[in-house]
Amino acid sequence: MDLTNSRDIDNWTPLMWAVRVCGKWDTRSSYRLGIIKELLNHGADRMVEGEGLGRTWTAYELAWYYNLDKEIIDIVTPTPEELQKVSGEEHSALWAYRIKSPKIKGRDGPSDSYCDACLMMLNDIMHSCEICENFRLCFKCYRSRNMIHAGHAFYVWREDEEYEGYMDTDLSSYASGSEESSIG
Ligand SMILES: [Zn+2]
Ligand SMILES: [Zn+2]
Incomplete structure (x- = not known):
């Protein structure tokens, strides 16, 4: 096969x-x-x-x-x-x-930041569980969060040039599960 x-x-x-x-x-x-x-x-x-x-x-x-x-x-x-x-x-x-113009060019993230589901690197967007400490999903696995990590809400972290570690305060679109991110 x-x-x-x-x-x-x-x-x-x-x-x-x-x-x-x-x-x-x-x-x-x-x-x-x-x-x-x-x-x-x-x-x-x-x-x-x-x-x-x-x-x-x-x-x-x-x-x-x-x-x-x-x-x-x-x-x-x-x-x-x-x-x-x-x-x-x-x-x-x-x-x-x-x-x-492909070309969302991700930046090299810290080498120890990885998705807890697929183990791939988290680039400049990650989704953190609001309940579990240090449980994070990449943009891809976040799509399957209801299978991977059901019942827990997530918040999104983005890093950009000016706001290292900046937390996106507009979480409504993520909490409701709609998918409007232009990055992931
Ligand atoms: Zn992943
Ligand atoms: Zn959790």
Whole structure:
């Protein structure tokens, strides 16, 4: 059974997972390029779009978000032929926009901050449990919070240039479960 293009609950494929960064656990980041090449050799689809919070993600945009090397960004960039196959004017325009300006560029977070569900690095947005000490979810796992961590409310932390550790006080959209974040 070929799982190269299998999807998780958010429509994410192994290629999309392979470009995410985990700063802890002695992850051998030197293997990343090889893993991505292997997936692509097995026919991993560069055009997959996975769900995020109020937006979709592609492997290409994730590679930017996690500050990966240019070599990796280059090989996950859809080819002109692949882009040509996109059907629908709106969808083509979306892809053109993505390629032109991907580019929410995440900053390297502290290497010890990670999501308690998927263990991937928390970049500049994280969701903290209001009840449990030090239980945090990344933007992806937050989508599945009702399965992962049911019954506890979360608040969102964002870090931007000016407000290190700034806490978003407008929590209503998160508490109610609507998904308006432009980051996640
Ligand atoms: Zn996670
Ligand atoms: Zn909790």
